[in-house]
Amino acid sequence: MKLSILYYSKSGNTMKMAGVIAEGMTSVEGAEARTFSIGELDEDADHG
Secondary structure, three states: OEEEEEEOOOOOHHHHHHHHHHHHHHOOOOOEEEEEEHHHOOOOOOOO
């Protein structure tokens, strides 16, 4: 299962939390998680 975490972080704290959430998600067998800043979405259009 592929999961995406979308976030906006002005100071970097939300980015850190998104990473922690991704770690938790990937602790489930078969789960893949990636984090994406809202600003990066246009640059990385192929999220698959």
